[in-house]
Amino acid sequence: MLFDRFDPLKGERLEIMDKDGRVNEELRPDLSDERIKELYVRMSVMRLADRTALNLQREGRMGTYAPVYGQEASQASAAFLGKEDWLVPSYRESGALFMRGVSLSGIYRYWMGDERGLIGIKDLRVLPIEVVVGSQPLHAVGVSWAMKLRGIKSVAAVYFGDGATSEGSFHEAMNFAGVFNTPTVFICQNNQFAISVPRKVQTRSKSIAQKANAYGFKGIQIYGNDIMAVYAAMKEAMSDAREGRGPRLIEMLTYRFGPHTTADDPTKYRDAAELEKNKPFDPLIRLRLYLSGRGMWSEEEEYEIMDAAKAEVEKAVAIAESAPPPEPSDIFHNTWKREHPYLKRQEDEMLALLRETEGGAPNA
Amino acid sequence: MGEGWERVMDQDTELYYYLRLVREFEDRVSKLHHQGRIPGGVYSGLGQEAVVVGAVYRLKPEDFIFPLHRDLGAFLVKGVDPNLLMAQIMGKKTGFSGGRDSFLHAGVLDKGVIGSTSMLASSLPVACGAALKFKIKKEPRVAVAFFGEGASSRGDFHEAANFAGIHKLPVIFVCENNFYAFSTPQSMQMAVEDVADRAAGYGFHGHVCSGNDLFAVMRAMEHAVNQARRGDGPELIECKTYRYSGHSEHDMASYRTKEELIEWESRDPIQRYEFFLEKKGYDAAKIIAETGGKVKAVVDEAVKFAESSPEPEGPEAMTEIYATPV
Missing domain, CATH: 1.10.287 (Helix Hairpins)
Structure with a gap:
């Protein structure tokens, strides 16, 4: 059992495929080469889609965006959830949503300022994106507790960053999960920076994984750029949580190559040299090396993969941009199940104001 | 501590005096409350005397303590005038808050006692603030913050402990684990046996001791205080103890057994x-x-002093809240 074997308090962490694509055979999980190839292709689309979003924002075609560049393997953990499980994302989970099957065009539309882009995610058992740092673990514990009370074998997997672990809400969620033994998998993508705050001044504990000990359940630290480690840890954690063996915390060590969001300039707080030092650990490079060693990847094929990815992404951009703009009233909807009298009053007031002003709604 | 610690053994009778003073005071407050002579709530620390005496006795006058609602004894050991403390508890004009509030909702700044609010664990971040000041100003002072095991489930505790860890603050977190957060037993409060285990999540040491053993508490404090004064960071000391009364005087504590109480009374x-x-x-x-x-x-x-002290008149409730009156 990986969670017992790799003790974060002893400074141990799980790596199966190293940066050169070499696999520790003893730890190799039951992932077929075909599946690995498929994951590589999806992660490549993810990367292109991510870069496209950044470009769209720079061109003024998107409001703001939180890139996942560098964290693709960690984000791909969402592919290892069961259909009946819940995904609780923070704002940097475009890649995870994509792996879960949320449409790219929908994700784009959301970041373009149209919430309707993600309206269908409930059917995929994905919670709406919550931006407040550290709040997501509470929601995941609530969802998974509900599943437990209803006797449904469904796990809630929640995503947050290293910075979020300093929030009181993280503590309260972890504690509650421990006491009530909820089927929750806490996924911390430790990308080394909370905006500009480096990990070493975020907390004095050597790992984030070891924090699980304080709540009476198991944590593991893994290399989050290693898809095999991500798969192996996820598989064990999801199954432990599902079978009532307790919640689990997975710390995925990764590195954010890009800015915190499009409103951030990382050159102000991070050395170019540090970034370069981390580049060889790119989650896609090792996959390419691995697949190439198995005769399943070539330069020519890469062009094909990229062409297909480009077509998929361009199509998504076109769909997102051709969607009719949201109505001003939309900001009052999709929050409460029933109409809320105070919100209704505000909405009427706003609509009256828009009617009074020349030209009506700004987007009309 | 350092020098001075050896003197403890010569002060056996003084330590005993404080243990007894705290108990007598607590006991009297409860009785007076039952007689309707004390307004508001009373939260008895009966049974937990060794924790407050052990944690505070060797501190220096310039050190800060952050007692909670059950740490009346900490006030006394830190040198607060018993007359004024009783006046405070009775909500009299001569009390620390001038009758604006009662019980322990008040501090005594010149004795290094920072008052608490009813929000449990909320004083822990404040203790970190004081400790950060000591560190920045390079003052060899420490901040000692008290809290219960229930408070350790609160986000405030987590943020304070994490911050203290990163900045290696001269703060000592003293957890009085009396096994019940009001009526919630520890097993429903956390999935770990020792609150001290939580310290590992913040990169500092957590120590468990018997809170009913005065010397065990003092030894743990000696180590932690020396370390904090040297600039080597915080420590969490968990003192396992038991409150003889309910959470408050209006709590009959029907959630625990008589046998359990007797068991603990035998470890008085x-x-x-x-x-x-x-x-x-x-x-x-x-x-x-x-x-x-x-x-x-x-x-x-x-x-006698408290009961003969005047009641507040009313209008002063509006003063001394903001530095500049609104």
């Missing part, structure tokens, strides 16, 4: 100390009788 911190005095060859009976008389006189005097 004061009786344990009396046994120590006897074993050490003192004339224990004499010390016990004399100290009993002494503390009774102190508390009698405090009650």
